[in-house]
Structure formats: structure tokens, C-alpha cells
Amino acid sequence: xIDVQRLRVLRAVAEHGSFSGAAAALHLTPSAVSQHVAVLxxxxxxxxxxRSTRGVxxxxxxxxxxxxxxxxxxxxxxxxQQVEQLGSGRTQLTVATFGTGGRHLLxxxxxxFTAAHPGTVLHxxxxxxxxxxxxxxxxxxxxxxAYHFDGxxxxxxxxxxxxxxxxxxxxxxxxxLPEGHRLADRTALDIAELAAEPWVLGCLKTxxxxxxxxxxxxxxxxxxxxxxxxxFARALVAAGLGVSLIPAIALTPGVxxxxxxxxxxxxxxxxxxxxxxxxxxxxxxxxALLQALREQADLHTPPRG
Numbered sequence: 331x332i333d334v335q336r337l338r339v340l341r342a343v344a345e346h347g348s349f350s351g352a353a354a355a356l357h358l359t360p361s362a363v364s365q366h367v368a369v370l371x372x373x374x375x376x377x378x379x380x381r382s383t384r385g386v387x388x389x390x391x392x393x394x395x396x397x398x399x400x401x402x403x404x405x406x407x408x409x410x411q412q413v414e415q416l417g418s419g420r421t422q423l424t425v426a427t428f429g430t431g432g433r434h435l436l437x438x439x440x441x442x443f444t445a446a447h448p449g450t451v452l453h454x455x456x457x458x459x460x461x462x463x464x465x466x467x468x469x470x471x472x473x474x475x476a477y478h479f480d481g482x483x484x485x486x487x488x489x490x491x492x493x494x495x496x497x498x499x500x501x502x503x504x505x506x507l508p509e510g511h512r513l514a515d516r517t518a519l520d521i522a523e524l525a526a527e528p529w530v531l532g533c534l535k536t537x538x539x540x541x542x543x544x545x546x547x548x549x550x551x552x553x554x555x556x557x558x559x560x561x562f563a564r565a566l567v568a569a570g571l572g573v574s575l576i577p578a579i580a581l582t583p584g585v586x587x588x589x590x591x592x593x594x595x596x597x598x599x600x601x602x603x604x605x606x607x608x609x610x611x612x613x614x615x616x617x618a619l620l621q622a623l624r625e626q627a628d629l630h631t632p633p634r635g
Contacts, residue, residue: 337399339366344396348385400467401492404607407469423615424453426462427475430580439622450615466605474605479539494608498627502599504590506567506574514589525549528572531556532563540575543598564588
């Protein structure tokens, strides 16, 4: 039988990339961590980590076991929550969301959900996907409203985690230009037409994304401003600092002094959806909130300008 504590140790090794890092996180000695891993490997008859002078990396068997460890931890946490709820007689649901999703999709979905399930106690946490998706894996939150660009979800170590991704909508990025800009009245733009413009970023993640699309278009963007708030980025555009790349869902509320123009295909976009533990998706409160989020996403019409 596989020991749950040894799975916990392997998860920590995967997260920290070394026995010493895992030991510090778990308040163990590196020797104890190494012994736990060695016993796990003997029981499996397979190597779960590859050791080197630069640290340790997961083998394929290790990745499978970390995925199993995440699932076991999530199930135990969920069971603990259910037991705690028995005393109160009330179901609790914890939802994580990123900022713009929280503002534009979650409130309407929660209004629908609470009208149909007034006895459910809801908790909401804000965070970026690289923070909230691991929380779903760990059982700390039940659903995470999240997004990704054209790469994979930021799941971290142990990708085979049993997470289910429910796609909600595609959120195309728009070029946001100062009002009166020579291209502001266009119905669509090729990003190459903005090659000579200075840029303002409304999200740190979009810089790599912008640079990738700019490289395809044959230019290197001149980034003059960097923020973590799309509203602030549009205010900087209105002030004449540069142009920006903003997801459609983040174009409301409007900002005076700017125009938003769609980009021509292949246009960059981010993809919004919900991450849950696959085995929990059919549970009534989770299924109901998922349905409410789908209905809210169906109502969303990307703004123009």
C-alpha cells in the first residue's frame, strides 16, 4: 500500500525541485525526505525522481505519482470540508477567479446560483491562474474561473492531476489607441501596422504574448509602460503614452479618449474557462454553478470601442 505521507513528500519535492527545499517546507531533514522517496520507489519498483548535482527532476513515473498525490490530497480536503459541513447543515462552495473574470462573469453567475441555492454559503478568492489552479488541485477551492493564452494551462508539476477544464468563451485582444489616432477609425487592424508605436501593457503576462505576435509580424515592440490593471493601461493610452493590447472583456467600463479596434486573423486571444476536479463536476452545487457560468458567458457580447 502506498503511504499518503510519502506522496505528500514527493509533491513537495516536485514543487521545490530539491530534497532540501522540500525538507524546509515540510519541517523535515533532507535525509528524511530522501528516505521517504527511496521507500516509495522501492514499493513502486520504479524511479520517481532523477537525482543530479543540480537538484532533482521528476521521471515519468514521478509525474504520474505526483498527479495521484494531488488527487488524493484534494479528495481528503474535500472530505474534511464535507464532514465540517455536517454540523452546520449548510453546503459551502469556494470559487477562485481572476480580476476581469470576477468583474464581468462571476457576479451574474452568482446571482443566478444564489437565487436557486439560497442555503449554500459561497466564498470567493481572487488570484491569477498560476495561483488558483493549484488550489483546485489541492482541494482548497472547488472551482477556479481562469484563462490561458495559446499555450497550455499553468498547472505546474504533476500535470496529470484529474483537473477538468470547461471552456466558456474566447476573449479576443483588441488594439487600444488614443482617440484621434490615424488608425482609430479602422474596423480591423493587422498588428504589423502598429510596429512603429510605443506600447503600454495592462498585464505583465501580455508582454511575452505581444512580443511573440510582434516577432511573427517582423518587429520588436517598444514598451513604454507596464501595469497590472487594464483600466489604468487604457488611461495611459488616453494620455498619449502609447497603444495597448487589451482583452475584449476588459474594455468595460469605457475610458474616454481611447478607441478599441479588433485585430485581423490570426488575432491573439485568451481563452476563459473553469477548472474543477473532474470527479467533483457532477456534484449538485458545483454542477449548478458551472451551468450558471456557462449561461453568463453565453450572454457576454464583446464590447466595441
